[in-house]
Amino acid sequence: MELDDDLQELDINNDVQNQLRRQHYAQQHEHDANNHANNRRRRERRSQENVNSFLAACRCNIDTFDPDTANITANDLGPMNVKCGYCQALGFEVEFKWNQEDPPKKHMGKMCCNQGKIILEPPPAVPIALYKLYTSNDPRAETFRGLLRYFNAGLAMGSIQVDDQTVYQGPPGAFKVHGQIYKRIGPMLPSLPSVYGDGTPKCLQIWFCDADEQADLRVRQDCGVRRNRTTYRRHKEIFQLLQRILSSCGNPLLHRFLTIYEEIERNGTDPDDVRIVIDINPSEGRHPGRFNAPNSTEIFALLPDQTAQNLSKYAILTPMRQSDPRQNPIRRIPDFFSIHDPLLYPLLRPTGQEGWHRHMRITSTNEKVSVRQYTRFNMMQRELHNIDPEDQDHTVQKYCICHLARKLYQQWLCDAWAKVESNDMGWVETHQSALFADQYVNLMRRAAENTTGGGTTLVALRKDVVI
Secondary structure (H helix, E strand, O other), X not given: OHHHHHHHHOOOOHHHHHHHHHHHHHHHHHHHHHHHHHHHHHHHHHHHHHHHHHHHHHHOOOOOOOOOOXXXXXXXXXXXXEEOXXXXXXXXXXXXXXXXXXXXXXXXXXXXXXXXXXXXXXXOOOOHHHHHHHHOOOHHHHXXXXXXXXXXXXXXXXXXXXXXXXXXXXXXXXXXXXXXXEEEEOOOEOOOOOOOOOOOXXXXXXXXXXXXXXXXXXXXXXXXXXXXXXXXHHHHHHHHHHHHHHHXXXXXXXXXXXHHHHHHHHHOOOHHHOEEEEEXXXXXXXXXXXXXXXXXXXEEEEOOOOOOOOOOOOOEEEEOEOOOOOOOOOEEOOOOOOOHHHHHOOOOOOOOOOOOOOOOEOOOOOOEOOHHHHHHHHHOOEOOOEEOOOOOOOOEEOOOHHHHOOHHHHHHHHHHHHHHHHHHHHHHHHOOOOOOHHHHHHHHHHHHHOOOOOOOOHHHHOOOOOO
């Protein structure tokens, strides 16, 4: 309109006015096209920068990463101080959504509690001596945090067998695995040298030695760094402290194994004739030979005159001590056993807090909790107000030690998501009829024969579809 008014004020004919209009619109179109082209180039340049950043991060070795020299563009999401309105999980502002309730609440969808549908028990307070190792700045605590995977492996009651892809340069690197992860447990007592090996205790077996011998056996393991006498002595002191903490904090798993050992020693029973049974979902009164059976997982000893009855098909039976060199006493720990995490991660579950199992349910709704939901809920950080009853200073434990565990937490996270994927694949394997797998087999056979079974070729029935 402004152009038309200006042209009306000029005393020129219509042809000239039309020509001026065309020139003006052409210039405006060219200006808009240039703006669009500049914006497109800007978006492409920004996208390429993001791709370059991503590729640089993929090539980055997390064990030798130096943020000061790395050519990676920082992406600042701001402080992680926004809380979920249902489970109080902490997150970044960009991760949250608003629901339609009155009043509306912020939430992160399925990332934490799925809008209050999955609310699990918070982690209990841990011994204050262990919490100080995770949070204080004294040299012993800093050494502990720098080698958490090493100390956890020395105290674990089971072992992990995996195709380890970790890059070890200096301290233990980020936990990288390829293929299946196997968690195993063996006999409670080491075999006699005349039967197999040299009789050196390993994993669970170390817990039945005296305190000084336990620390000596654990500190001999390779920690990934060179050690002088001072460092070696400090590592041994840390192991001795951790042994005292786990022995005195009421860890039920450790207490059960020690009780079985003491009972066998008191009765004078030959360990070669005793079997250890770890089963899920025990029945009350099922076995007269069990000691201190817990609610969801049962650990007991089978004496020579007893036979296993009513055990689940997933029960673990292993000899208390290997007596036959031809037998393999190592047993796999199923992912859905509640003792899985306490056995393998004693520094994350020092009080023996049970992990996920197949029959885990939400108390309020009695709905089952999947391993994916359990992992999502527990991987989120929340503010806690736990206090160790034995702590005379009543120190408030504000954080779950999992989120203070550095590379040990990263190992647990990798292990947990491998468990999620394994559980998904197990569901597919056991639900083939529901997935109509037999029809897929017939389809593949017909495709190989290039026929529908009625004389018509599949090529004749083909229909092109554009997506």
